[in-house]
Amino acid sequence: MTDYKMHLLVCGGTGCKASQSEQIKNNFKNQLQEVGLENDVQVIHTGCFGFCEQGPIVKVQPDNTFYVSVTPDDTREIINEHIVKGRQVDHLLYTDPNTKVQITESKNMDFYKKQVRIALRNCGFINPENIEEYIGNDGYSALGKCLEELTPESAIKMIMDSGLRGRGGGGFPTGLKWDITRKVENEQKYVVCNADEGDPGAFMDRSILEGDPHTVIEAMAICGYCIGANKGLVYIRAEYPLAIQRLKTALTQAREYGLLGENILGSDFSFEIEIRYGAGAFVCGEETALIHSMEGKRGEPTFKPPFPSQEGYLGKPTNVNNVETFANIPPIITKGADWFSSIGTEKSKGTKVFALAGKINNVGLIEVPMGITLREVIYDIGGGIKNGKEFKSVQTGGPSGGCLTNDFLDTPIDYDNLLAAGSMMGSGGMIVMDEDDCMVSIAKFYLEFTLDESCGKCTPCRIGNKRLYEILEKITDGKGTPEDLTKLRMLSHVIKDSSLCGLGQTSPNPILSTLDNFMHEYEAHVNDGKCPAGQCKALLQYVITDEKCTGCTLCFRNCPVGAISGEKRNPHYIDQSLCIKCGACYDKCKFDAIKIA
C-alpha cells in the first residue's frame, strides 16, 4: 500500500453497484493508465460507506475528499482536476441542505457526526478483497491475543463484561450464550453465523459481509476457541451474490495466511469455516429453523428446549450468532470490555447498526451509540422527512416490530425502551413514514409478509394470521365494522400467546402497535369510510376541479390507462370507471387542480 501516493476509494456496496460504481472504478483505472499514473494512484472497491442516498460515493485519500453522486462521466474530471492539479471538483462535493455550504470531509457532515462505528469500522475504509488491509487495521490481532494470552474462560468473561447483546434482534447476552455452549460437554461443537437477513428493508448484515468479511471470520474463530468448536458455518442468503463472493475470497485468503485451518498461528487450535446457502425463508432467521435448513430440510422451527447450545446442528452443541454481533467481537477483545461498556445505556451497551430507509432525506446505513434518541437519528443523521412532509411514524423491528409515533421521538434507543414502547430493536431496519402513509395499509403490508413466510407448522400462525389479514383487507376495502377492531386485537393476542416460534409470537405486533398508536386511522376507515392518508384506493376518488384546471394536458399525458380526457386549454375529466387510482395525475398536476375525494 505504501507505494501509492493516493487512493481512490469507490463504494462497491450493492446500492452503489446498481448505480454503476463498477463502471466508475473501471473508468478510473483506464484513465489513470492513459495519463501514466497507474502506479501512483490506487483504485479500490470498498464496502458500503453508508450514505446510500448520495451514492455512488468516491473518496480520495489521503486528503479525505468525499465526492457524492458520481457518474462514470465524472471520472476524467476527478483525475484531471483533483489528482493532477490538486483542485477539488466542487460540483461533486456534498452540499449541506440546511446551510447550503459545501462539505469536503465526511466527518464534518451531519450524517456522520453522531455516528460511532464499531461493527462498521472498516466498511468504506479498506478493500474487502485484500486481507492485508484488514490486518493493517488491527485485523486478526484479537484472534492472536486470544490464542496467546487469553484462556477461553477469560475471553468469554471479557465478552460478558462488555455487556454485548445479540444484534439479531432478541438481545440475548452474547457472553452468556458462549458460556452455556462452552459448558456443554461434547467432542464436536459448531459455531454458526446467521447471515440470513430476511427482514425486508434491512441490509446491515450484507453490508458488513460485503465491506469487511474478515471481521466475521476472525470473530467466528474466536468463538470457536472459546466454546471449544473446530468448525464454523455461515448460513447466508443465496440472494446475496456479492456478499457470498467476498466471503469466499476472504476465506481463501485467511486459509493462505494460516488464520484458518490446522494449528492457527502455531497454537493447537484448529478451525475451519464452510458456507451454507439459504433459499429464501424468513423463518430461517429463527435458530432452530436455521439449523434444520442447514441440515438440508424444510426450515421449520422446533420447540426449545433443547436449545441449540445443547442440541443443534446434527444434534451437536451449536452457538448461533448474527453477523453484526460477530463484528463487535474483535474490537471488544483488543480494546477491552470497559471501553465497550462505556458506550451505550445501562442495559444496552455499545452501538447498533440501522438501515435507515423510507421517507427520509438521507437513506443509508448508520451505526449509532445505544441511547441516542429517535429524533437525533431521524432529524440530525437522517436529515428529516423527504419533500418537507410531516413525520408520522417510524417502524423498527421489521415484521416483528411496531410503529412508533411522535411521542416516542425523544426516547433513548435501547432494547428495553423499544420493547416497552410496543416495538422492538429487531435486526435494525428503521423505516420512516410520513403523512401520506396509511397505517392500516402498513399493518396489512407486514401481515402479508408474515402470511407468505409462515412455515405452516403451527395453527395459530398459519390460520390466525390469515384471518387477521382478511380483516385488515376488509377494512382497507372500506367494508370494515367496529367489531372488526375488537376481533383484530383479540385474535392478535391469541396468536402471540399460542404460536410456537418467534415469528408467530411477534407477527401481530405491527397490528397491535398501530391499534395502540393510530386508532383514529382505523376508526376513520371503519366509521367514516375514509382513509386519512389517502392511500386506500377503494376509499378514494381522484377528481379534477374545473376552476383550477388550465387544460395543460400534463395529467392526460401521464395517465397510464387513458382515463383522462379533455381538450387543450379546457378543463379535463377523469373517467372513474377506467381510473386505476395510481395517483400519477395527482402527483404531476402543477395547479393543484386534482383533488382526492
Add this chain to the structure above:
Amino acid sequence: MPKIKLAENTINQIKEICAQFDNQEGELINVLHQVQNKLGYLPAEVQEVIAKELKMSLAKVYGVVTFYSFFTMLPQGEHPISICMGTACYVRGAEQVLTEFKRQLNIEVGQTSPDGKFSLSSLRCVGACGLAPVVTVGEKVYGRVSPQQVSKIIAEYQQGCPSEAKSA
C-alpha cells in the same frame, strides 16, 4: 401439468451434481441450488431424479422445494422481472409499480408471459434501499422507478437487446 421427458444428458447432469455432494441427503439444498442454476427451474421430473440419487422420498424433496421461495417449479421468462417489495420500497410506491407491470404484461406474480419473454416476481429487499423503489430485470437494477417508467423498461427488452445505458 404435462409430463416432461428429460433428455439423457440432463439426467446425467443432475446425477453428476448429486455425486459432487456424495449423494448425501443433508446436502439436498445445495444440490437443488446447483440444479436450478443449471436448468433454470425444478420440475417434478427433475425432483424424481434427485430423490432417487439421494435415496430419499420424492415427497421430502418436493417439501423442501416448495418451502423455499428461491426454488421454482415453473420455467422463468427470458427476462425475469422482480419488483422489490421490501418495506423501504413499499413506502416509496413499489406496489403501484408492481400493479403497472401486472397490467401491462397481463400476468400475475409468479407467472410467465405467453411468449416466454417475461416472468414477474416480487422479492424482499435487494439491499439498495437508497434507490427505492427498485426493479431488477435479470442482473440489471433499475432504481427510483415510477409507474410511468414501466412501459419504457418493458420496451427495452421487447426489441431484443436492452440499451446500454443504465437508468439510475
